[in-house]
Amino acid sequence: MTRLLASPAHRLAALGLGLLVVNVGALAIHVPGADTVGSVARANVFVGVVAVGLGIYLLAVRLVLRERLPPAALWTILGFAVAMRAALLPAPPFLSSDIYRYVWDGQVQAAGINPYRYIPADPALERLRDAAVYPLINRKDYARTIYPPAAQMVFAAVGQVSHGVTGMKLAMLGFEALGVLAMLAILRGAGLPSARILIYAWNPLALWSFACDGHVDAVAIGLLGLALLARTRRRYGLAGALLGAATLVKLLPVAVAPAFVRGGRLWRPMLIGAAVIAVLYLPYLGAGRDVLGFAGGYGAEEGYETGAGYWLLAGLGHLGLGLPGLLRTYLVCAGLTLAALALWIAFGRDRAPAPDAVALCGDAGLLAALTTCAASPHYAWYYPWLALPAVVAPAPALIWLGAAPILFLIDPFNDRFLWPSLVFVPALVLAVRALWQTRTAPQASLPQGTAR
Numbered sequence: 001m002t003r004l005l006a007s008p009a010h011r012l013a014a015l016g017l018g019l020l021v022v023n024v025g026a027l028a029i030h031v032p033g034a035d036t037v038g039s040v041a042r043a044n045v046f047v048g049v050v051a052v053g054l055g056i057y058l059l060a061v062r063l064v065l066r067e068r069l070p071p072a073a074l075w076t077i078l079g080f081a082v083a084m085r086a087a088l089l090p091a092p093p094f095l096s097s098d099i100y101r102y103v104w105d106g107q108v109q110a111a112g113i114n115p116y117r118y119i120p121a122d123p124a125l126e127r128l129r130d131a132a133v134y135p136l137i138n139r140k141d142y143a144r145t146i147y148p149p150a151a152q153m154v155f156a157a158v159g160q161v162s163h164g165v166t167g168m169k170l171a172m173l174g175f176e177a178l179g180v181l182a183m184l185a186i187l188r189g190a191g192l193p194s195a196r197i198l199i200y201a202w203n204p205l206a207l208w209s210f211a212c213d214g215h216v217d218a219v220a221i222g223l224l225g226l227a228l229l230a231r232t233r234r235r236y237g238l239a240g241a242l243l244g245a246a247t248l249v250k251l252l253p254v255a256v257a258p259a260f261v262r263g264g265r266l267w268r269p270m271l272i273g274a275a276v277i278a279v280l281y282l283p284y285l286g287a288g289r290d291v292l293g294f295a296g297g298y299g300a301e302e303g304y305e306t307g308a309g310y311w312l313l314a315g316l317g318h319l320g321l322g323l324p325g326l327l328r329t330y331l332v333c334a335g336l337t338l339a340a341l342a343l344w345i346a347f348g349r350d351r352a353p354a355p356d357a358v359a360l361c362g363d364a365g366l367l368a369a370l371t372t373c374a375a376s377p378h379y380a381w382y383y384p385w386l387a388l389p390a391v392v393a394p395a396p397a398l399i400w401l402g403a404a405p406i407l408f409l410i411d412p413f414n415d416r417f418l419w420p421s422l423v424f425v426p427a428l429v430l431a432v433r434a435l436w437q438t439r440t441a442p443q444a445s446l447p448q449g450t451a452r
Contacts, residue, residue, distance in 0.1 A: 008067035009076070012195075015060040016080035017200060022053040023423075024087050027212075030094050035136075036410075037094065043410045050406050053204045058200055061399055064195040074194045081180075081201035088211035089169055096381070096407050099165050099214040100136040104160025105145050106150060106168070107133070113153055115145050116287035132164065140292070146294040149280040150223075150248035151216050169214035175222030176210055182225035183391045186232055190357040190392065199394060200387045205406040209381035220249040221385050224256070228364065231260055232357045240269025244276035247448070255371035256389075258342035259363035302377070303416065311376035311424055314417035334374040341370065362393035369398050373424065378416055380408035397430035434445070 026049040031038030037046045064073075093099050105115040107128055118124050120140035129317045134140070147155070158171045182200055187194050200206065210218040227242035239260055246253040262271045284291050303309030307327035308317060316326060368386055375382075387402030404423045411419045 007070050008063060008207075009073050012060065012063055012069065012073055013076055013286070015056055015063065016076060017204070019053055019056045019060070019204065020080060020084050022049060022056060023084055023204065023207060026050050026053065027088060027091055030091070031134050033295065034094060035097065040412075040425065044412060047407060047410045047412070050204060050208070050409065054403055054406055057202055057204050057403060058399075061394070064193070064198050065394055069195045071194075071195065071443055075199070077195060077198045077201055081198075084202070084207050085173060085211040088125065088207060089173070090168070091212055093213040096213045096379075097136050097138045098216070099168055100133050100161075101138065101145060102147070102151075102155050102168050102214070102216060103133050103159070103163065104128075104137050105147065105163060106155035106157075107163060109152065109156035110159040114284055114287050116284055116290050117144075117156075117294055119144055130163075143294040143297060144290060146298055147216060148248040148251070148293075149284055150245045151219060151250075153280070154216070154219050154249075165214060169211065172214045172216065172218035174379060175258065176206070176218040178222035179218075179225030180221075182229040183388060185229050186357050186392055189232060192358075192392065196391050196394065199391045199399060199402075200384075203384055203387045203403050205380060205403050206384040206387065208406065208409065209384050213381065215381040217250055217381050217385060220246045220253055221388055223249065224253050224385065225388055227260070228357075228361060228392075231360055236260075236268045237272045240271070240273035241276045243269070244273030245280065247273070248280050250369070250382075250385075252372060252375075252385070255338070256364040256367045259360055259367060261346050262360075262363065286432040304382060308416060309376070309378075311417060311420050314415070315421075318417055338367075338371060338374065341367065358393050361389040361391070362395070363393060365389035365393050365398045368397065369401055369427075372425070373401070374417075376422060376424070378411070380405045383408075395431075396434055397427045400430055401427050402430055437441055 005160055006016075016174050026046055029037060029042050029046045029049065031042065037043040064077075101120075104120055108115045108118075108125065111128060113125070113297065119142060120129075120134065120137050121142075128134075145152070154171060154175075155168075158168050161167060162170075180197060183200065184194055184197055206221075209215045223246035227239045227246060230236075230239035230242060243253060243257060243260060257270070259272070299305055299309075303314075306324055307313040307330065310327075310330060313326055313330055346366065365386065368389065372383060372386060377383075383402055383405040385402075386398055390398040390402055401423070404426070407422055408420065413419050
């Protein structure tokens with residue numbers, strides 16, 4: 001057995017099997033019918049099991065970055081990626097109820113009604129209520145939908161063919177697959193090992209967020225992957241359009257726009273992206289100012305208006321400092337830092353005329369990570385998109401941030417600083433370490449297994 005596992009390909013297969021077993025085991029902890037894992041004790045065990053899965057995943061990432069794997073290893077990676085998603089797909093969503101709102105919005109649009117007009121509990125929508133979806137919608141008594149137009153169009157399309165969560169999950173996995181295929185094309189075009197797709201494909205946080213709970217972030221991931229591919233192929237207008245569409249699924253992808261306009265090619269992706277955003281809003285403008293949905297109320301619920309929703313400010317709150325007084329300072333400092341970084345990436349560095357995939361994904365990953373950390377959402381599914389650019393530009397902090405928030409699926413302390421520190425503090429350490437290594441050894445050789 002020891003001699004068999006000496007082969008990198010066999011070790012890869014063993015890690016894939018281990019990750020599959022761990023995920024199936026974690027799924028078995030859930031009590032059928034429970035809207036969460038089932039009990040506090042089960043939730044704690046669940047977190048422990050998925051943490052083991054995170055460890056296996058990180059070992060697999062280390063393997064593909066350090067070892068030279070045969071071409072057939074790609075099929076092992078994709079095979080286990082499909083198997084793990086297939087194992088979680090039939091399970092009812094139990095870590096989040098967001099998907100029921102997606103299905104509801106799709107059915108509302110199938111009935112010819114603007115989804116931004118009414119809350120689900122409005123008597124005008126009474127005829128659309130059913131026993132399978134309506135009772136499980138979160139915030140149905142007071143909140144209009146929060147999801148932007150590109151997401152709504154996906155919900156509407158799925159609503160034409162499916163009235164349940166499985167159809168919606170399949171749609172999300174389809175977009176996720178588009179992102180994976182796009183990143184494979186980028187890897188091949190850049191001469192990098194295709195096995196690096198494992199960084200996203202085996203990400204346990206992506207598995208639980210999309211195969212189990214069907215979060216709409218998968219649509220943004222698929223569109224972002226296609227946008228990165230278009231940008232590497234010098235299709236600047238198409239890249240801007242795809243990034244604009246991704247932004248109207250989840251706002252965070254707009255943060256990577258400076259990476260798309262670096263090198264002076266500003267006007268085309270920016271203008272076309274803005275035009276796409278405007279066009280996608282047109283079908284829903286009949287709702288007036290309600291077209292923004294529950295965005296304002298969501299910020300208040302999550303503590304962003306008081307500062308308690310931000311990880312750093314929540315930590316300062318534990319020291320007895322007044323959060324409202326610090327909030328403006330935090331927002332100004334974060335905004336100026338991100339703006340300076342965006343300008344530096346877009347205009348401040350010399351670039352070759354041809355787009356470089358590694359530089360593009362490195363810049364996109366840096367912008368995405370800093371923006372996401374500044375917002376510090378406590379929902380786990382906001383983070384898997386960070387693993388996408390890490391496939392091409394595998395920075396340790398980015399890989400960690402794209403997967404470690406799986407710990408956020410269950411928060412035993414219900415605290416916005418203590419438990420999240422298990423993710424953010426190691427990410428900060430990894431980032432500082434990488435920066436130090438870059439400054440002291442700028443000409444470090446490529447990792448073993450990297451195509452030259």
